[in-house]
Amino acid sequence: AQSVTQPDIHITVSEGASLELRCNYSYGATPYLFWYVQSPGQGLQLLLKYFSGDTLVQGIKGFEAEFKRSQSSFNLRKPSVHWSDAAEYFCAVGASGTYKYIFGTGTRLKVLA
Amino acid sequence: DVKVTQSSRYLVKRTGEKVFLECVQDMDHENMFWYRQDPGLGLRLIYFSYDVKMKEKGDIPEGYSVSREKKERFSLILESASTNQTSMYLCASFERSGGAYGYTFGSGTRLTVV
Numbered sequence: 001a002q003s004v005t006q007p008d009i010h011i012t013v014s015e016g017a018s019l020e021l022r023c024n025y026s027y028g029a030t031p032y033l034f035w036y037v038q039s040p041g042q043g044l045q046l047l048l049k050y051f052s053g054d055t056l057v058q059g060i061k062g063f064e065a066e067f068k069r070s071q072s073s074f075n076l077r078k079p080s081v082h083w084s085d086a087a088e089y090f091c092a093v094g095a096s097g098t099y100k101y102i103f104g105t106g107t108r109l110k111v112l113a
Numbered sequence: 114d115v116k117v118t119q120s121s122r123y124l125v126k127r128t129g130e131k132v133f134l135e136c137v138q139d140m141d142h143e144n145m146f147w148y149r150q151d152p153g154l155g156l157r158l159i160y161f162s163y164d165v166k167m168k169e170k171g172d173i174p175e176g177y178s179v180s181r182e183k184k185e186r187f188s189l190i191l192e193s194a195s196t197n198q199t200s201m202y203l204c205a206s207f208e209r210s211g212g213a214y215g216y217t218f219g220s221g222t223r224l225t226v227v
Contacts, residue, residue: 009153032214032215034215036218041122041220041221041223042220042221043117043119043203043218043219043220043221044156044203044205044216044218045218046215046216046217049214049215051214090155090156094215099144099161099163099207099209100158100161100171101216103155103156104155105153105154105155106155
């Protein structure tokens with residue numbers, strides 16, 4: 001079955017610390033992978049996406065993600081977290097020719113001053 | 114900048130009312146979606162539309178209907194609102210080609226049914 005798993009429901013980090021949010025997927029076709037961020041009371045904003053090519057992708061706000069096919073993972077990273085990064089983060093998977101994505105259940109990030 | 118606009122940020126409705134949630138996109142996209150977001154459940158697809166007057170059920174269509182009379186507008190209808198429909202509703206449209214491939218979401222409508 002196709003699925004996306006974000007194993008961490010909540011993560012708390014100190015401002016300035018590094019961050020890694022985990023995403024694992026199960027998908028039959030070659031996946032298109034996405035990370036979205038949702039600030040409180042807002043819709044989802046695209047951080048980055050991976051279709052093919054270089055497995056390390058850069059996104060907005062200093063985020064990056066690495067696609068590891070052997071581990072079926074697409075983890076999101078940031079070297080130094082800012083207080084404004086506190087939000088909920090969603091991983092999603094789709095494929096060429098389909099517009100129905102599968103979303104993970106989200107990871108809520110708290111940033112300590 | 115491309116935009117998906119949801120007409121209401123917050124709504125409070127009574128049980129049994131008919132509720133309309135409106136969504137407009139300015140990108141000329143064919144595909145539009147309604148998702149429901151609940152804590153711990155992520156985003157669940159209610160309905161989507163791939164063309165004017167065309168619609169398909171998503172994963173949780175029960176209690177909902179949709180209308181797409183014009184390409185830019187996609188409405189979600191709660192025929193008789195119930196308290197278990199209290200949720201955040203997200204509209205999205207979909208770009209099928211090029212560098213902008215993917216979803217663009219609206220800001221969401223938080224609906225409370227009392």
